[in-house]
Amino acid sequence: MASIDRLLQFFVSEVFLFYAFSLAAVASALGVILQRNPIHSAFSLIVTLCSLSAIYGLLGSPFIAVLQIIVYAGAIMVLFLFVLMLLNVRREEPSGGRATGSAAILLALVLAAQLGVALAGSGATPAAGFDASTPSFARVLFGARFVYVFEATSILIVAALVGAVLVAKKEL
Secondary structure (H helix, E strand, O other), X not given: OHHHHHHHHHHOOHHHHHHHHHHHXXXXXXXXXXXXXXXXXXXXXXXXXXHHHHHHHXXXXXXXXXXXXXXXXXXXXXXXXXXXXXHOOOOOOOOOOHHHHHHHHHHHHHHHHHHHHHHHHHOOOOOOOOOOOHHHHHHHHOOOOOHXXXXXXXXXXXXXXXXXXXXXXXXX
């Protein structure tokens, strides 16, 4: 009976949930890349974003977790799906070219090496003592340091939406 209790405690522990959501995030991120249908890729991305939100919640940052759901899984993904459906994107046809796959693998390895060098040389440490409360997050995000980044991002999103509408517009 004690072993069953320990097993149940493990399955509801934060460590097990962290690994389960991490596995779901990685698997659905692979689904984003490997799907041939762009709509299915977008739905896999939603699963990835929801898994990341759960991980943020487990790490004690409920504001970031809810923000992840509302902003990314909600608003941004609705925008992506709107543009995909507006452009009437069809299923990708296999190209049959082996060189394209080899180039993609080579670029992925180069990116992984660059990321490893950047992380090793950055001297970054985990955010010990980081205050993830709403007021401190708002001070950082909406302070003078990021105001131009916020405005540039909003202009970029509007420009992308207008461009998608113009590309999808049929000649009258």
